Amino acid sequence: GAGVSQSPSNKVTEKGKDVELRCDPISGHTALYWYRQSLGQGLEFLIYFQGNSAPDKSGLPSDRFSAERTGGSVSTLTIQRTQQEDSAVYLCASGGGGDNTDTQYFGPGTRLTVL
Template structure:
């Protein structure tokens, strides 16, 4: 079946603009993660959705970052007033069950460049 998809694959924006990144998880997966991968860094946890529960937003770096997951499926990560330090690859992952033990399936990522 189809894997996790993300769009756009590349996004170039000007400093101060808002951007929206989209993630389509694998159908039936209840858990969804967003990560940020900066050059030379590991994956930085941003936010976690599990079913209809309140999301775990503890990894969001500032209030400029927000995310939502509509209908328990598609998720959108929004970055407002982008800064150059927001440049990174943003990865989405989904898993069938709660994330602690279950395998995560990653999308190809969105490469964000803030000029």
């Protein structure tokens, strides 16, 4: 595909349930970033991958949040025992390919609602 894709586009879950959010980066991009955007707010960094390694997990809000990346491509963000404050749009970005190694290109996001 031409851009970053994310699935699902919307997810409604009950408090206490686990959720998995998926990101498919642009082919060839080595870096992958997860951000969270609460209503009317800017984006908050969560974690980033270089290849399959995660050098910086400093933005993960709690140990209920985890992420992995396999094959240097697809990434999954998992939130265990979801809480209402986890409700937000989760955005994925990829970069590190082509001439400009710093530019990050974003997917459409997954809107998570925890009831």
